[in-house]
Amino acid sequence: VKRVRVHHLAQAKHEGRRITMLTAYDSITARIFDAAGVDALLVGDSLGDNVLGHANTIPVTLDEMIPPARAVVRAAKRAFVIVDLPFGSYEDSATRAFESAVRVMKETGADAVKIEGGRRIAEQVHTLTQAGIPVIGHLGFTPQSENRFGGKRVQGRGAGAQELLADALALQGAGAAAIVLEMVPAPLAEQVTAQLEVPTIGIGAGAACDGQVLVWTDMAGMGEWSPRFARRFAEIGKALGDAASDYIDAVRDGSFPAPEHGYQS
Ligand code: KIV
Numbered sequence: 001v002k003r004v005r006v007h008h009l010a011q012a013k014h015e016g017r018r019i020t021m022l023t024a025y026d027s028i029t030a031r032i033f034d035a036a037g038v039d040a041l042l043v044g045d046s047l048g049d050n051v052l053g054h055a056n057t058i059p060v061t062l063d064e065m066i067p068p069a070r071a072v073v074r075a076a077k078r079a080f081v082i083v084d085l086p087f088g089s090y091e092d093s094a095t096r097a098f099e100s101a102v103r104v105m106k107e108t109g110a111d112a113v114k115i116e117g118g119r120r121i122a123e124q125v126h127t128l129t130q131a132g133i134p135v136i137g138h139l140g141f142t143p144q145s146e147n148r149f150g151g152k153r154v155q156g157r158g159a160g161a162q163e164l165l166a167d168a169l170a171l172q173g174a175g176a177a178a179i180v181l182e183m184v185p186a187p188l189a190e191q192v193t194a195q196l197e198v199p200t201i202g203i204g205a206g207a208a209c210d211g212q213v214l215v216w217t218d219m220a221g222m223g224e225w226s227p228r229f230a231r232r233f234a235e236i237g238k239a240l241g242d243a244a245s246d247y248i249d250a251v252r253d254g255s256f257p258a259p260e261h262g263y264q265s
């Protein structure tokens with residue numbers, strides 16, 4: 001299998017092939033999604049709310065991102081692996097962003113890093129790109145700024161549309177390889193996608209983006225609840241719960257293990 005490399009993202013846009021991305025936080029899901037043919041795996045800082053049990057992504061540290069990222073990189077044979085730089089690891093300077101991104105690249109073997117924000121982090125994007133690190137941008141609802149937004153709210157409405165477009169152009173100008181658009185009105189995402197040379201990857205941003213990303217637990221129906229923008233392609237949470245309760249029953253009633261699960265002397 002030929003690995004997906006950074007130039008394939010732009011190539012997909014120009015050839016009109018939609019880019020597919022899912023999050024993964026461990027080698028089990030990374031192996032399954034890679035084998036299914038997903039183009040990119042995102043080791044998202046959504047690790048915080050989806051794996052570590054936090055309310056949001058804010059508490060996630062760079063140290064916590066490294067082991068999951070290593071596991072995903074080890075499991076991915078074809079997919080392009082992107083690792084989020086977490087809150088507090090890049091915002092205040094290009095130097096801090098560089099140190100954080102270098103850690104990710106050296107310690108995990110990832111293909112790219114992703115950071116949130118537009119013009120305010122254009123210098124970081126430029127510095128990382130110049131250093132040889134592909135950078136994916138993230139605009140619209142950026143979860144690390146949830147407290148400033150006052151919740152998980154749609155961004156880019158009204159005057160926010162021009163701001164978002166300016167941010168997208170700034171990221172592209174600084175060298176971003178692709179831009180995630182999260183929770184923005186579909187017509188705006190379509191307009192941004194048309195104006196950019198680099199691909200857009202949407203989540204709650206309509207069908208006109210050059211690709212789509214979902215948090216895998218939302219995609220697979222792991223939780224009781226999924227955001228409006230996610231489609232539950234399966235009910236794996238229920239299937240897993242049913243498997244566990246069948247196991248518990250079988251152990252309690254003595255039907256597991258059966259003779260064929262054991263060893264003879
Ligand atoms: O952390 C994450 O899962 C993300 C996606 C929602 C794009 O950043």
Ligand code: NA
Pocket residue numbers: 044045046057084143
């Ligand atoms: Na993220």
